Amino acid sequence: MQLSDQAIGAIMMALQESLMHQSDIVPVFQGFELEDGDDGLVVKNPPTVHVAAEEITPPEITGV
16 A cells, blocks of 8 residues: 555645644544545545744745
């Protein structure tokens, strides 16, 4: 059995959320509801990443 692209994306989103908020990722992984899909394991409840507006830094414009 392998992970689907969707499941890998869910893991990456969980990692990003954990890094941004310096929180433990284990409860997120423990809360994953998995099912067997056509392309491998699928996470039925993937995490979402919440970013406050003040956390967003506009890109620097260079070469102008």
